[in-house]
Amino acid sequence: MTSVIVDRRPDKGKSTANRQRVLKRLAGALKAQVDQLIARRKINDHDKAAEVTIERKDVREPSFNLDPASGSAGRVVPGNQHYRVGDKIPRDQGGGQGRGSGAGEGEADEEDVFRFALSREEYLSLLFDELELPPLVKKDLLEIDENRFRRGGVVRYGNPGTVCVARTFKASIGRRVAAEAQFEEALQAAETALEAARLSAVPDRVQAAQLELQEVRQRGQDIPFLDPVDLRHRSLVEVQSPRTAAVMFCLMDVSSSMDETRKDLAKRFFTLLYLFLSRKYAKVELVFIRHTDQAQEVDEDTFFNGTQAGSTKVLTALAKMYEIIGLRYPPSHYNIFGAQASDGDSFGADSTESSAYLLSQLLPSARYFVYAEVGDASSQGSTSLWAAYRAIVSDHFNMATVRGRDEVYPALAKLFQKEQLVT
Amino acid sequence: MRDSTRLSGSEWTLDDLLVIEQLCARHAERYGLDTFPNQMEIITSEQMLDSYVSSGLPVNYAHWSFGKHFLIESGKYQSGANALAYEIVLNTNPCIAFLMEGNSLAMQSLVIPHACFGHNSFSKGNYLFQQWTQPDAVLDYMLFARNYIADCEERHGAERVEQTLDALHALRDQGLDKYKRPRKLDTRKERAEQARRLSLAQETMRQAEYYSLVPHAAKSAAAETVFPASPEENLLYFIEKNAPKLEPWQRELARIVRKIAQYFYPQRQTQVMNEGWATFWHHRLINDMYDAGQIDQGILLECLHSHTNVIRQPDYARLNPYALGFAAWNEIKRVCEQPTAEDREYLPDIAGKDWLETFHDVMHNYRDESFLLQFLTPKLVRDFRLMNIQTSEGQDHWSVTDTAGEEGFKSIRSQLAASYRLESYMADISVVRYGRDSDRKLVLQHQSYNGRTLLEEDTALTLKHLRTLWGFDVSLESLDQSGRTLKRY
Numbered sequence: 001m002t003s004v005i006v007d008r009r010p011d012k013g014k015s016t017a018n019r020q021r022v023l024k025r026l027a028g029a030l031k032a033q034v035d036q037l038i039a040r041r042k043i044n045d046h047d048k049a050a051e052v053t054i055e056r057k058d059v060r061e062p063s064f065n066l067d068p069a070s071g072s073a074g075r076v077v078p079g080n081q082h083y084r085v086g087d088k089i090p091r092d093q094g095g096g097q098g099r100g101s102g103a104g105e106g107e108a109d110e111e112d113v114f115r116f117a118l119s120r121e122e123y124l125s126l127l128f129d130e131l132e133l134p135p136l137v138k139k140d141l142l143e144i145d146e147n148r149f150r151r152g153g154v155v156r157y158g159n160p161g162t163v164c165v166a167r168t169f170k171a172s173i174g175r176r177v178a179a180e181a182q183f184e185e186a187l188q189a190a191e192t193a194l195e196a197a198r199l200s201a202v203p204d205r206v207q208a209a210q211l212e213l214q215e216v217r218q219r220g221q222d223i224p225f226l227d228p229v230d231l232r233h234r235s236l237v238e239v240q241s242p243r244t245a246a247v248m249f250c251l252m253d254v255s256s257s258m259d260e261t262r263k264d265l266a267k268r269f270f271t272l273l274y275l276f277l278s279r280k281y282a283k284v285e286l287v288f289i290r291h292t293d294q295a296q297e298v299d300e301d302t303f304f305n306g307t308q309a310g311s312t313k314v315l316t317a318l319a320k321m322y323e324i325i326g327l328r329y330p331p332s333h334y335n336i337f338g339a340q341a342s343d344g345d346s347f348g349a350d351s352t353e354s355s356a357y358l359l360s361q362l363l364p365s366a367r368y369f370v371y372a373e374v375g376d377a378s379s380q381g382s383t384s385l386w387a388a389y390r391a392i393v394s395d396h397f398n399m400a401t402v403r404g405r406d407e408v409y410p411a412l413a414k415l416f417q418k419e420q421l422v423t
Numbered sequence: 424m425r426d427s428t429r430l431s432g433s434e435w436t437l438d439d440l441l442v443i444e445q446l447c448a449r450h451a452e453r454y455g456l457d458t459f460p461n462q463m464e465i466i467t468s469e470q471m472l473d474s475y476v477s478s479g480l481p482v483n484y485a486h487w488s489f490g491k492h493f494l495i496e497s498g499k500y501q502s503g504a505n506a507l508a509y510e511i512v513l514n515t516n517p518c519i520a521f522l523m524e525g526n527s528l529a530m531q532s533l534v535i536p537h538a539c540f541g542h543n544s545f546s547k548g549n550y551l552f553q554q555w556t557q558p559d560a561v562l563d564y565m566l567f568a569r570n571y572i573a574d575c576e577e578r579h580g581a582e583r584v585e586q587t588l589d590a591l592h593a594l595r596d597q598g599l600d601k602y603k604r605p606r607k608l609d610t611r612k613e614r615a616e617q618a619r620r621l622s623l624a625q626e627t628m629r630q631a632e633y634y635s636l637v638p639h640a641a642k643s644a645a646a647e648t649v650f651p652a653s654p655e656e657n658l659l660y661f662i663e664k665n666a667p668k669l670e671p672w673q674r675e676l677a678r679i680v681r682k683i684a685q686y687f688y689p690q691r692q693t694q695v696m697n698e699g700w701a702t703f704w705h706h707r708l709i710n711d712m713y714d715a716g717q718i719d720q721g722i723l724l725e726c727l728h729s730h731t732n733v734i735r736q737p738d739y740a741r742l743n744p745y746a747l748g749f750a751a752w753n754e755i756k757r758v759c760e761q762p763t764a765e766d767r768e769y770l771p772d773i774a775g776k777d778w779l780e781t782f783h784d785v786m787h788n789y790r791d792e793s794f795l796l797q798f799l800t801p802k803l804v805r806d807f808r809l810m811n812i813q814t815s816e817g818q819d820h821w822s823v824t825d826t827a828g829e830e831g832f833k834s835i836r837s838q839l840a841a842s843y844r845l846e847s848y849m850a851d852i853s854v855v856r857y858g859r860d861s862d863r864k865l866v867l868q869h870q871s872y873n874g875r876t877l878l879e880e881d882t883a884l885t886l887k888h889l890r891t892l893w894g895f896d897v898s899l900e901s902l903d904q905s906g907r908t909l910k911r912y
Contacts, residue, residue, distance in 0.1 A: 003444050003461040003539075004517075005437050009524060014473045015493045021585070022490030059491045062884035063593050064850040064869070064877055071874030072815035076839040079738025080810040080826060088820040089812065115502075116494045 022059070023122060029058050030118070034126045050123040053115045124275060149236040158233025167232035175230060176223060183220040190216045246335040247285045248274060249321050252303065253342035255292045255312040258374075265374040266341035267304055268408045273339050273370075276412070287324060291317035297324065312346050314354040314385060322361050331365035338362065338369040341402075344383025351388035358389075363396045370415045371399040431719040433527040437465070440522070440531055443712075447536045450711040451544075454779060456704065458543040459518040459558065463535070466521045471507050472497050474521050478687060479513040482565040484572040484679075486588050512538040514546030514690075516558035529725035532718055536708035541701025548787050549697075551689035561686060563610040568679045575672050587673050590888035591659065591680040597852050598659030598681035599688050601845065621671050654853040654868070657681070658889075661854045667863055668894030677892075692790045695843065699748015700786060706730055706749070736807065750807070754800045755781060765801055769832075773798070791843040799836045801829070811835045816874065846872040852899070863895040868902055876901045876910045886912060 023030065033052045083089065118126070154167050194209040250270050254263070274284060288303035289295055292310030295317040321338060329336060346354070363369060371389055389399055400411035430439065440463055451458070466474070476492040477483035499505040509530055512520040520538040522531060546552045576584045591598075655661045662669070663677040690697070709730075713723045736746040755773065758766045759781050762774035773781050785798065804827045811825035811834055825831030825838075841847060856866040869877060882899070889897050901909040 003441065003448070003463070005441055005444075006462060006464045007437065008464045008466045008470060008521075012467075012469070014470065015476070015490065017485040018476070018487065018490030018493060020490070021485060021487035021581075022494065025487045025585075054494075059487075060884070061488055061491075061589070061592060062881045062888070063596055064852055064885050065881045066848065066850055066875045067878045070816050070876040071871065072813065073873060073875075074811060074813045074824075074838045074841070075821070076742065076809050076811055076835055076842060077739055078736055078742055078807045078809055079740070080808045080823075081738070083810060083823045083826065085823055085826055085831070087823045089823070091814060091819050091821060114495045114498050116498050 023118075026054060026058065027126070029054060030126055034118075034123060049117045049119050051115060051117050053113050055113050057112075148239055150239045152235040152237030154232045155235040156232065158235060162233040162235070164232045164234045168226070168230050171232055172226050172230040175227060176225070179223045180220075183216070183223065186216045187213075187220065246337065247287060247329045249287045249289060249324070249336070249338045250303065251289045251291070251317045251321065251338065251340040251342075253292075253312060253314070253317075253340075253345075254290045254306070254308050255345065256309045257312070257343050257345045262343055262374045263304065265402050265405065265408060266372070268405060269341055269372050269374070269402060269411065270339060272408060272412050273337075285329075287321075289317050289320050289324075291320070295320035312342075313350050314340075314342065314346050315350055315357055318354055318357050318362060322357075325362075325365060336366045338366050340369070340371045341374055342371075342385060343375045344373045344385040346383075346385045351384040354385070355388040355392055358397070359392050359394065363392075363394050366396055369397050371397075372411055372415075373399070373401045374403075375401075376403060429716055429719050430528060430532070431721060433529065433725075435528040435531055439528065440465075440535065443532050443535045444539060446712055446715075446717050447540050447708050450708050450715075451536075451540045451704070454704075454707075455783065456540055456544040457547055458540060459516040459547055461539040461543065462517040462519045463539065464519060464521050465524050467524055468500065468507055469497075471511065471521065471523055472500065474511045475508075479511045479521070480561075480565055480683075481513075481519060482562060482569055484565075484569040485576075486592075487585065488589075488592060510534040510538045512542045513561075514542075514552055514556055514558050515561055518543040518546070518558075527725065529722040530729060532709060532712070532722055533705055533726045533729055537701045537705035540708060541704040542697060544704075545693070545697050545700045545786060546689075548783070549689070549693060549790075550788055551692060551790055555689045556686055560610065564613070564682065567610045567613060568683070571675065571679065575676065579670075579672060584676070586891070587676050588680070590892045591677055593885045593888040594658050594662070594892075595680060595684045596849050598657060598677075598684045600657050600660070600685060601688075602656075617675060620674070624671050650857050650859050651854060654855045656851070656853045658852060658854060658867070659684075661857075662889075662892055665857060665859075666893050669892065673892075689790075692792070692843070692845065695744045695748040695751070695791045696786070696789065696794050697748070698744045699750075699752045702730070702734060702745050702749040703752040738808075747807070750803050751794070751798060752782070754803050755785065755798055757802075758800060763802075769801060770798065792840045795843065796836065796840040799839065801832045804832055804835055809835050809839070811838050844872075846870075850877055865889075865893050865895065865897045867897065867899040869899060871901045871903050871909055874903060874909065877912065879912070882912045 030052060034050070037050055037052075154164055190209070190213040194206070194213050197205040197209040252258075252263075252266050252270075258266075274286065286300070288298050288300055290298055290303055290306070290308065291313065292308055293313040293316065294310075297320065298306065317340070325331065325336060358369065373383065373386055386399070386401075389397075398415045400414045402408055402411045430442070444461055444463065448458075472493055474481075475496050476489045483489065496505070500507055507523065509526050510520055510522050512518065518539065520535075520543075522534055522538075526534065546556075546558065552558075572584060572588075651661070659677050659681040663674045663681065666674070669677070705726075709718070709723065709726045712718045713720075734743065734746040734749050736743045756778045758770050758774050759776050759778035762770075767774045785794065789797065807827075809827050810823055811831065812821040813824050814821045825834045827835070845851075851870045851872065852867055853870070854865060855868050856864075858864045858866075877899075886897055886899060898911070900911045903909055
């Protein structure tokens with residue numbers, strides 16, 4: 001056998017099975033880190049790979065190892081320029097000195113932790129590990145149809161712009177092969193007839209046979225290179241497919257009464273909702289609206305980190321949302337989702353006005369609108385906004401309370417329960 | 424093919440690599456290097472990491488610990504803490520050498536003679552490899568092992584397979600036949616015997632059930648003999664054959680883990696020799712190619728630059744096997760060709776002999792320990808400025824006992840050789856008693872070398888694994904050379 005060379009580069013992913021196994025083994029430690037990451041990361045970062053740190057002791061593989069501190073030991077050390085026989089060298093002075101010869105001396109110089117990146121999918125599946133939504137929810141949300149065109153193979157008719165050159169030539173070759181075979185046969189028959197006529201020596205017959213042969217030859221020359229029957233066109237067929245455009249309005253109350261804890265709860269709530277949607281839809285656009293007694297559309301950073309203080313007027317945020325829908329997101333093209341987080345404080349007629357506005361203006365065009373009331377146990381369920389929203393009876397609306405980090409997911413699960421979703 | 428022209432530049436094609444291989448083969452033939460056919464495989468950095476975690480085996484079974492090592496190694500690589508190896512090679516027939524795609528033409532001209540001729544000829548010729556490994560069978564065996572374990576996962580659940588493998592991996596170092604030669608790997612035979620062992624186990628069960636129904640005389644306590652008759656050094660083998668509670672498939676897993684550990688046994692014992700040998704030959708073959716006008720000066724210089732990095736020996740650091748091995752082989756050549764009076768005194772057997780003949784003889788018949796004991800020259804000890812340092816438990820310092828020089832030479836030599844003995848870095852544990860007819864307790868002894876005991880935490884965890892495999896109590900103690908107990912675990 002002679003030497004060979006093999007290019008192995010295309011064989012990828014040999015370590016996938018092992019990676020899945022180690023991630024499964026580390027699931028507990030990873031979940032804990034992912035849970036911490038969720039508060040630290042920006043909303044959109046959740047869609048990216050996530051760096052995690054694992055302690056070696058979590059994945060320790062023990063074996064019978066010799067204790068380097070025990071017994072007596074001798075080492076041979078290279079590069080000696082200072083020491084003479086009888087000199088003493090402190091034992092803990094630098095790993096280098098003690099480490100003389102010998103094969104494996106353990107892995108004492110290794111770090112205690114190691115880092116690696118979880119891919120987006122791995123991160124999300126850890127995050128949603130406990131967030132398994134009922135399968136029918138996914139289905140309901142997916143089955144929103146839209147007509148689209150898709151390649152539908154090759155057809156004989158179409159406009160000139162859709163001619164498929166390769167297939168047309170293929171058809172032309174086939175036709176010519178068939179026609180030329182026929183022509184050969186006719187030519188031979190005509191020649192034989194002429195020969196027979198000549199043998200019979202009847203001038204009329206000879207002349208007729210000659211004419212016939214001439215005609216056949218002409219027919220042979222008339223076989224066209226390309227004939228209209230050869231034309232082939234690419235076709236497009238109309239198919240129904242789920243509509244993929246969706247927009248999510250995040251409405252947050254940033255009035256003075258919303259402290260950092262409440263904002264954090266709101267952030268986590270929006271994050272999960274966003275991820276949930278982004279896993280089901282190709283693209284979810286985000287619109288951030290914050291409000292005090294007036295509403296503003298802001299970017300993500302400002303939304304969560306900006307400081308603004310003032311009193312509360314919920315209606316302004318709802319009106320802003322309506323305005324933006326009218327300008328940029330026609331309901332015929334978008335799945336419109338709204339999520340509002342507030343501590344529920346509002347004054348005077350604002351609550352009832354907001355509730356009425358939501359019902360009459362927003363809900364008809366929105367696919368779903370949820371309200372999450374964040375805050376501590378004392379105030380919840382008794383705020384004016386909560387009371388006003390309770391009066392709304394609609395399949396497109398739902399509300400829940402979030403009193404702590406551990407309640408974010410349950411709230412989301414409650415809001416997206418199958419029977420409460422529109423179909 | 425650039426056969427006729429001289430190789431230059433840094434880009435290469437697959438054909439260029441074949442050209443280098445053929446050029447090397449022609450030069451190597453003159454030195455009588457006997458090799459397996461070469462199979463060079465071009466791989467990416469990710470695939471190199473794959474190879475790391477399975478010690479160069481192209482096929483391996485799935486287990487989380489390989490995934491862990493992959494994560495650790497790729498983390499080190501990505502953070503820039505570690506560079507990847509340029510090549511990795513395993514003793515198989517054909518000899519599979521993995522070459523990194525990122526290597527320049529010069530690097531490939533270095534690693535091809537290194538792996539495909541140096542390591543290749545060493546693993547074909549060295550007695551340890553010849554006796555302990557079967558280069559023709561290992562890939563088949565690994566394929567068999569992978570499929571068998573995947574099958575077990577399906578039948579018995581991935582979790583149980585993982586637990587069993589975890590426990591077995593902990594005992595991997597104690598799964599070696601160190602003195603008796605292991606049986607040859609043969610996948611077909613392995614399958615046939617698996618079936619035979621299974622039916623035998625069922626038969627034994629039936630008999631045991633039958634005899635338990637038949638009343639028989641109570642056994643006298645005196646009838647209990649000591650088992651095993653002599654201590655068994657191969658713990659995994661003992662478990663595979665005697666563990667009372669293991670299921671047949673678990674015994675098969677023990678066998679697989681043991682066979683693979685055994686396969687790497689020769690490599691651990693010939694690191695200095697093997698790397699030195701490969702380094703010597705890449706150095707030689709590159710110079711030959713340059714002398715014959717087959718590579719240009721740019722390639723030669725880049726090769727020499729890398730070569731110098733490979734054999735760098737920092738002061739007061741761990742001995743670099745490449746540096747020590749390369750120097751040792753060069754010394755053998757020097758002693759053969761230009762022996763001094765000193766060499767004639769210390770190495771009379773090779774002084775003035777034909778160097779090439781000596782090389783082959785040494786490569787065939789030695790391992791690191793015996794190689795250094797026999798062929799370390801006083802000049803090498805001086806050149807490396809070696810010193811011998813000693814310490815013992817409780818002392819807070821090392822004492823310098825010998826330095827390079829006439830008086831120190833012999834003790835440095837024996838200390839250096841001893842540090843490559845298996846016992847100096849691996850725990851020597853054997854089964855001394857199995858209470859087969861009583862409480863089924865397993866008694867293990869650690870034969871301490873230089874009074875070394877075992878790390879307590881690791882040992883406790885390993886014993887826990889061992890107990891799950893064994894199913895009954897297990898005890899372990901360290902004994903010194905005189906049989907005195909040093910420590911119980």
